[in-house]
Every structure is written in structure tokens, then in C-alpha cells.
Amino acid sequence: xxxxxxxxxxxxxxxxxxxxxxxxxxxxxxxxxxxxxxxxxxxxxxxxxxxxxxxxxxxxxxxxxxxxxxxxxxxxxxxxxxxxxxxxxxxxxxxxxxxxxxxxxxxxx
Amino acid sequence: xxxxxxxxxxxxxxxxxxxxxxxxxxxxxxxxxxxxxxxxxxxxxxxxxxxxxxxxxxxxxxxxxxxxxxxxxxxxxxxxxxxxxxxxxxxxxxxxxxxxxxxxxxxxxxxxxxxxxxxxxxxxxxxxxxxxxxxxxxxxxxxxxxxxxxxxxxxxxxxxxxxxxxxxxxxxxxxxxxxxxxxxxxxxxxxxxx
Numbered sequence: 001x002x003x004x005x006x007x008x009x010x011x012x013x014x015x016x017x018x019x020x021x022x023x024x025x026x027x028x029x030x031x032x033x034x035x036x037x038x039x040x041x042x043x044x045x046x047x048x049x050x051x052x053x054x055x056x057x058x059x060x061x062x063x064x065x066x067x068x069x070x071x072x073x074x075x076x077x078x079x080x081x082x083x084x085x086x087x088x089x090x091x092x093x094x095x096x097x098x099x100x101x102x103x104x105x106x107x108x109x
Numbered sequence: 110x111x112x113x114x115x116x117x118x119x120x121x122x123x124x125x126x127x128x129x130x131x132x133x134x135x136x137x138x139x140x141x142x143x144x145x146x147x148x149x150x151x152x153x154x155x156x157x158x159x160x161x162x163x164x165x166x167x168x169x170x171x172x173x174x175x176x177x178x179x180x181x182x183x184x185x186x187x188x189x190x191x192x193x194x195x196x197x198x199x200x201x202x203x204x205x206x207x208x209x210x211x212x213x214x215x216x217x218x219x220x221x222x223x224x225x226x227x228x229x230x231x232x233x234x235x236x237x238x239x240x241x242x243x244x245x246x247x248x249x250x251x252x253x254x255x256x257x258x259x260x261x262x263x264x265x266x267x268x269x270x271x272x273x274x275x276x277x278x279x280x281x282x283x284x285x286x287x288x289x290x291x292x293x294x295x296x297x298x299x300x301x302x303x
Contacts, residue, residue, distance in 0.1 A: 012299075013237040013298070023145060024148040035166065036136035037133065039170065040136075040173075
């Protein structure tokens with residue numbers, strides 16, 4: 001049906017276009033990654049806080065009261081007690097951040 | 110608690126789910142994999158770098174936003190993302206009036222230069238990409254996805270939301286259109302000499 005020679009010629013043109021390995025501009029890549037960070041589900045920012053503090057061992061070493069204050073300030077209060085539609089894994093409870101937070105402890109205020 | 114993360118091994122599905130659960134590294138891997146083809150497709154369909162960047166960024170943003178709701182195994186991430194990209198391009202073309210279907214393919218230019226040397230690959234690529242922009246937009250989309258991105262007809266059918274036969278018809282007409290558009294530059298481009 002089609003002209004084979006014409007097809008060969010066109011195929012060579014396609015091959016030339018395919019071989020152009022242009023990459024997206026760095027600025028575009030940066031914007032896309034920035035969008036990814038901003039769109040990331042909110043509840044998981046608590047995990048970033050924990051990494052910033054050096055993980056569990058460091059977090060456990062801080063005074064419980066001061067860490068609680070920092071955590072509450074960093075994480076929006078509504079996220080602490082949120083229950084989403086799924087009902088499970090609905091957010092970070094303070095007991096996740098501070099093992100033993102619920103236990104009786106003397107607060108300095 | 111960090112999960113072991115061998116990004117090269119993970120499917121798009123798994124990466125998107127990981128991103129939706131808060132893993133920022135998954136976003137970087139997905140961007141490395143998916144932004145280049147999305148950007149290429151948009152460039153070739155729109156023929157405008159600035160608009161192509163807007164569409165590519167918009168398509169990826171929609172991907173980030175759907176991540177929490179993404180159910181692995183239901184659809185391919187790539188198919189979904191390419192469909193979004195093509196639809197965004199179509200919207201832009203229609204808004205600017207550049208996507209109007211042509212009844213007849215444009216006539217080749219009368220004054221085809223008859224250079225004896227073949228042009229280098231870059232010139233062939235540029236000539237092809239310019240000719241693509243003269244095709245009706247649906248033919249252009251089908252040809253880009255089939256012959257430049259190497260997708261199969263069933264994949265293209267899903268992306269363009271048409272039947273496989275419709276895809277075959279669009280690519281066949283697109284190729285005939287390109288051949289006609291490029292015919293006037295045959296000698297110059299070393300086209301049809303092989």
C-alpha cells in the first residue's frame with residue numbers, strides 16, 4: 001500500500017528525531033521537584049522533623065516537655081488528632097514521637 | 110523508619126505509592142524517569158518551549174496530587190500521565206486556535222533547494238519536527254507517540270482514548286502527510302535516497 005522507499009526515508013527522519021536526547025531544562029526539573037515537596041501529604045512532615053532531630057535516639061534524649069512543645073508548634077494541632085476516612089494510620093500521635101509521653105511525668109511548664 | 114530503597118528496581122506504581130506515603134526520594138526518581146518523555150511529547154505536540162514547560166509541570170503536579178489516591182495495578186502510571194499530557198496539549202491548542210484540523214495537508218514548498226550533500230541528522234530532526242506542526246493535531250499526537258516515543262498502538266489507544274484502529278488510521282494518515290510535507294526537501298534532506 002505505501003511506498004516502501006518513501007517509508008524508509010521517513011523512518012530515517014524519525015530515527016534522527018528520536019536520537020536527539022534533549023533533556024528538560026534544570027529550572028523545570030527544580031520546579032517539578034518543588035511542586036512534589038509542596039504536594040506531599042501533610043501528615044508525613046512529622047517524619048521530617050524526626051529526621052532533623054537525628055532520629056529516635058536523639059529525640060528520646062531531649063527533655064520530654066520541651067520536645068512536646070516543639071512538636072506541637074511544628075505540626076498543626078489539627079493533625080495530631082486527625083482521623084481520616086480510612087481510619088488507620090491517620091496521623092502521628094504524640095506517643096509516636098515521644099515514647100512514654102502518656103506516662104505520668106513532672107512538667108516544668 | 111526508613112524502608113530499604115533500591116530506586117532503580119521499583120516500578121512507577123511502587124514509587125508513586127511511596128511518594129504518597131511521604132518518601133521524597135521517590136519523587137526524584139519519578140521525575141528523572143517521567144519528566145523527560147512528558148516534556149518531549151509536549152514540545153513536539155505544541156512546538157513551543159515555554160508552553161511545553163508549563164504543560165509538563167502541570168502534568169507532573171497532577172501526578173503528585175493523585176498519589177495518595179493511586180491504587181497500584183489498576184492503570185499504568187505512564188499511560189495515565191501521558192494521557193494527562195496529551196489532553197493538556199489539546200486544551201492549549203484549542204484555546205489558541207492552533208489545533209484546527211486541516212482538510213488537506215499543506216502543499217510542499219515550490220522552491221526546494223537542491224543541495225548535493227546530505228544534511229546532518231540534526232537538520233533531519235529539525236525538518237521532521239517542523240513538519241509535524243503542520244499536521245492536524247490528532248495525527249500529530251498519534252505519530253509522536255508511535256514513531257518518536259515508540260509506544261504500541263494499544264498503549265496509544267489508551268492514552269488518546271480511542272480505538273486501536275483509529276490509532277492506526279491516524280498514524281497512517283500522519284505519515285502520508287509528513288511525506289507530502291517533506292517531499293519538496295527530499296534531495297536536501299537525503300530523504301528517500303536510502
